[in-house]
Amino acid sequence: MELQAVLMAAGGGSRMMDLTYNTPKPLLPVGNKPLIWYPLNLLERVGFEEVIVITTKEVQKMISTDPKTKLDVKMKLDIVCIQEDADMGTADALRHIQQKIKTDILVVSCDLITDAALHEVVDLFRAHNATLSMLMSKAHEFTETVPGQKGKKKTGEQRDFVGVDGTGKRLLFMANEADLDEGLVIRKSIMRKHPRMHIKTGLVDAHLYCLKKSVVDFLADNKSVSSIRGELVPYLVRKQFSKSMTSPNVNDEADQNLKKKDGNANLEIQILSRDEVLLQLTRERSCWNDHRGDMSEAYHGGRLRCYVHIMDEGMCYRVNTLAAYIEANRLAPKLFDEPAVHPSAAISVRCLIGADSIIGASCQISDKASIKRSMIGASTTVREKVKVTNSIIMHGVTIEEGCNIQGSVICSNAVIGRGADIKYCLVGSAQRIEPEGQ
Amino acid sequence: MADCGEADGPEKKDELVRAKNEGKELTKEEKQRLRKEKKQQKKQKDEKGPSERAKEKKPVAPSQPVATQPPTQKAPTVLPASAPIPVPASGAPSHSSPAPSPADKPAKSRAEQKAERRARQEADRASKQQSCSSSSKTKAPPSELNPVVKRLPEHVQVDDPAVVKRLAKKLERQQIPLRSDYGYKVSLFSHLHQYSRKAPLTQQLSIPSTVIHPSIVRLGLQYSQGIVVGSNARSVALLHAFKQVIRDYTTPPNEELARDLVNKLKPYISFLNQCRPLSASMGNAIKYIKKEISNIPSQFKEEEAKTKLQNCIDRYIEENVVLAAKAISKYAIEKISDGDVILVYGCSSLVNHILCEAYEKSRKFRVIVVDSRPRLEGREALRRLVQRGISCTYVLISALSYILPEVSKVFLGAHALLANGYVMSRVGTSQIALVARTFNVPVLVCCETYKFCERVQTDSFVSNELDDPDDLIVTRKGKTQLENWHDVSSLGLLNLVYDVTPPDFVDLVITDLGMIPCTSVPVVLRVKNLDQ
Numbered sequence: 001m002e003l004q005a006v007l008m009a010a011g012g013g014s015r016m017m018d019l020t021y022n023t024p025k026p027l028l029p030v031g032n033k034p035l036i037w038y039p040l041n042l043l044e045r046v047g048f049e050e051v052i053v054i055t056t057k058e059v060q061k062m063i064s065t066d067p068k069t070k071l072d073v074k075m076k077l078d079i080v081c082i083q084e085d086a087d088m089g090t091a092d093a094l095r096h097i098q099q100k101i102k103t104d105i106l107v108v109s110c111d112l113i114t115d116a117a118l119h120e121v122v123d124l125f126r127a128h129n130a131t132l133s134m135l136m137s138k139a140h141e142f143t144e145t146v147p148g149q150k151g152k153k154k155t156g157e158q159r160d161f162v163g164v165d166g167t168g169k170r171l172l173f174m175a176n177e178a179d180l181d182e183g184l185v186i187r188k189s190i191m192r193k194h195p196r197m198h199i200k201t202g203l204v205d206a207h208l209y210c211l212k213k214s215v216v217d218f219l220a221d222n223k224s225v226s227s228i229r230g231e232l233v234p235y236l237v238r239k240q241f242s243k244s245m246t247s248p249n250v251n252d253e254a255d256q257n258l259k260k261k262d263g264n265a266n267l268e269i270q271i272l273s274r275d276e277v278l279l280q281l282t283r284e285r286s287c288w289n290d291h292r293g294d295m296s297e298a299y300h301g302g303r304l305r306c307y308v309h310i311m312d313e314g315m316c317y318r319v320n321t322l323a324a325y326i327e328a329n330r331l332a333p334k335l336f337d338e339p340a341v342h343p344s345a346a347i348s349v350r351c352l353i354g355a356d357s358i359i360g361a362s363c364q365i366s367d368k369a370s371i372k373r374s375m376i377g378a379s380t381t382v383r384e385k386v387k388v389t390n391s392i393i394m395h396g397v398t399i400e401e402g403c404n405i406q407g408s409v410i411c412s413n414a415v416i417g418r419g420a421d422i423k424y425c426l427v428g429s430a431q432r433i434e435p436e437g438q
Numbered sequence: 439m440a441d442c443g444e445a446d447g448p449e450k451k452d453e454l455v456r457a458k459n460e461g462k463e464l465t466k467e468e469k470q471r472l473r474k475e476k477k478q479q480k481k482q483k484d485e486k487g488p489s490e491r492a493k494e495k496k497p498v499a500p501s502q503p504v505a506t507q508p509p510t511q512k513a514p515t516v517l518p519a520s521a522p523i524p525v526p527a528s529g530a531p532s533h534s535s536p537a538p539s540p541a542d543k544p545a546k547s548r549a550e551q552k553a554e555r556r557a558r559q560e561a562d563r564a565s566k567q568q569s570c571s572s573s574s575k576t577k578a579p580p581s582e583l584n585p586v587v588k589r590l591p592e593h594v595q596v597d598d599p600a601v602v603k604r605l606a607k608k609l610e611r612q613q614i615p616l617r618s619d620y621g622y623k624v625s626l627f628s629h630l631h632q633y634s635r636k637a638p639l640t641q642q643l644s645i646p647s648t649v650i651h652p653s654i655v656r657l658g659l660q661y662s663q664g665i666v667v668g669s670n671a672r673s674v675a676l677l678h679a680f681k682q683v684i685r686d687y688t689t690p691p692n693e694e695l696a697r698d699l700v701n702k703l704k705p706y707i708s709f710l711n712q713c714r715p716l717s718a719s720m721g722n723a724i725k726y727i728k729k730e731i732s733n734i735p736s737q738f739k740e741e742e743a744k745t746k747l748q749n750c751i752d753r754y755i756e757e758n759v760v761l762a763a764k765a766i767s768k769y770a771i772e773k774i775s776d777g778d779v780i781l782v783y784g785c786s787s788l789v790n791h792i793l794c795e796a797y798e799k800s801r802k803f804r805v806i807v808v809d810s811r812p813r814l815e816g817r818e819a820l821r822r823l824v825q826r827g828i829s830c831t832y833v834l835i836s837a838l839s840y841i842l843p844e845v846s847k848v849f850l851g852a853h854a855l856l857a858n859g860y861v862m863s864r865v866g867t868s869q870i871a872l873v874a875r876t877f878n879v880p881v882l883v884c885c886e887t888y889k890f891c892e893r894v895q896t897d898s899f900v901s902n903e904l905d906d907p908d909d910l911i912v913t914r915k916g917k918t919q920l921e922n923w924h925d926v927s928s929l930g931l932l933n934l935v936y937d938v939t940p941p942d943f944v945d946l947v948i949t950d951l952g953m954i955p956c957t958s959v960p961v962v963l964r965v966k967n968l969d970q
Contacts, residue, residue: 002652003645047644106645119640126640126652127659278678278755285759286671287785287818288664295825 001103003122003210005048008090009036009055009110010082015321019411022429024059026110028325029377029394031332032360035319038113038335040073043106046118050076052100054093055110057081089226091219098220101213107228109207113328114316115335116206116309124169124307125210128290128299132236132306133210134171136162136203137316140327160205163190163197164308170290171306172197174237176230189241193300194291205229206316233306240304322426326409329375329392333358360395377412394429467554471561593715594901597629609712612705613649615642617712621907624930631715632904638662639713653682654706658713667815669853669889670759670787673719676710677751680727684747688740695743696734703728715903718854718862718891726754758888762950763788766884767795769948770849773882778803778846781874783835784810784864785819786851788884793849794826804828806845810835810866812909812933835866842877850939852885857963858894859941859956861885865898865934871943880945883956887949890963898937907931 026036125133163173360378377395400418411429620634809816941956
């Protein structure tokens, strides 16, 4: 087997607490499907047959029992539960399932909605025998006004600096602005090997990583690494250019982690020593080089390589903020071609449903309701003369007559009283809005 | 011979018995008889019409020197897997008969010639009878009766829709996606495949590849992206991948390793062929490994068999690549004298090895590296030589006639050596050989013997490889003139990879068996076949 898929669904959704305090993030409805459906669909489309899903007990219970959250995927899901309060990072979760991992892995986050061609990422991983290969995308500005927030909050400290080489595929540098004290520090060894580097800041990390099995073994030995994105990836990117990675001899290093990693690398070499000879012979005889202009061989003799595939076009969203959630709801339906109006919805004749809207199952839409560019969740009741524009209405909501809802997010099981006028609001779940409310 | 006996009809058996009894001379009789039969068959075919001929060509496989293993029918018959395997007794395979027959014609005595003539007449009579009976059943076993008519390989018949459909069906059966051609093909080369590097075959495969072993997928990717380039590198990488396949292989129940493993390798080979057409060295390596697998005795346990195969592969690489390089450099160094100016073209791993070894042995020479677009492989050769300390000059091929007066020798590498003495190498090599001949500069070709193949080709059109045409597009000062070349209907971009150099331009071929003239390649092939 070549790759094992691991889906990280234990995140808390810390940046959208308004939505997630009742529903766990993996089960938030986007386009009337639970959020976790999107990465699972991506993996299924590409051809995976089984996925290891790391999630909390609550989510697992809801998936197996709740009929509303049905995931119609044909793959075999191996659900591993971790404690909610253990505060495990993604790398900790990988350490937890180390026994199950037999080959290289593809780690996906549950909040990824994308139509990327995964083979581009995996091809980089295969062709260059890379240790890490990831997916990134050009960020899109969110244009919709976010309910509950005044004005646009541009969080400047959250920028990521990503340095790639001339081809745009090799990852040379990665740092978050929060980790940098004064300025961007680039080591001379990098500049010597790659004199031309493009540094990009407007990229969204899709949190989709192909990792070699030896990295998982490395994590098992190094308990201090707890987050893939925050710690492991920058560490691997830095280690591409460290001295001991290029020379076969391991000098005594102060860095304990480094020794462990080299220990693993050496172990690998011992196991495959016979085959390594042939690979070395191939590389010697092949007249290919990934760079030109200096005297060193392909990859500068480095054994650790990190690659990135940057998507120019196509959809790639990480639903971890409210703005992203709204944007995703707008565009997610394009990913799957189900009819916009669920067949079991009871829609009366004289209502206006715009083309961009999605109506969930078992809805009841009464006369003279007007629904434009909105998502209506399952089992929602919408009474007469209701105008719903640009909104997201989750399941189980009851909207009484004469309401006017604009640009809002109404969580599940809320009740909106008669004649309420809701503009750009976020209504929590099971809330009640009085009639004639504003 | 026993193998052939299965395929032939009963009429042939007594002929074969006679052949065995009467010894070597009769094989020439057989050859002449077969030639006559072929002429008659052709006459019949002409009467029937071209459509029938196409149908007959299909199931044909050379019968007399045939290996009945079905894999060989799938492999391109220009490298007939048959030839080295069976029957050294039958002499050189009949389709390359012109070359060996002058070589093995000893002086014959009068009596022998008379006996020959008598035997020939008898053979003719017998063949006439046989051809009358065979004409009634031409469709059923045409293979036995047309051993000399070869089936064209599929990769040079891309403009024939029937062949393309057949290939698609075969790939579908093996569950391998079909790679589609890209762009307008120049009419002279429209019979060849032309793929784009931006549309890799892995797009159509499922990502955790279950049908094809992961190391083969990786290898195919590395071939199509040009990461593993060069005849030696490709075969070593192929054998390395096969080692991993063998390591991960488990015999299914009720199956024999010898037969099942060969069947397992077939779709992998088709996949690699789709990624990039196989080279001659790869073809020979595949033939070797298939022979080794089928020769595994059935009483071997699986582990034993697997270790034996892996050792065979290691030995093959050690002998044919590593030791051959050492032997060739030993011979070549004799030819390099102090004060030489050596011209090399492109990046040949063997020539670079020779020059580095010569430099270690303190020969004083300097090198001129000639390079050509679009691959610009000479830059890599330049880097490797300069890294060792050899003083080099670098020119593009357009400056060839300018610098040739300075040159004392030309060393060329080869992708394959064909049975008629032609050298198949990177495109541009024949130009270098031609201009060097004009300037009376000796041209030495260095080639290991495992790259010798039984194919015969006299021009570069018939069988070649078309690389991605977009490689020719270059951006200068921000302007890309050719970026919309698809829109111009009469414009085709041609990016050839190989060309053939006639033996008149080559003075010496340095192989691990010694230094031979170009025309002695068939002799070497025959010697190798006898060894096996």
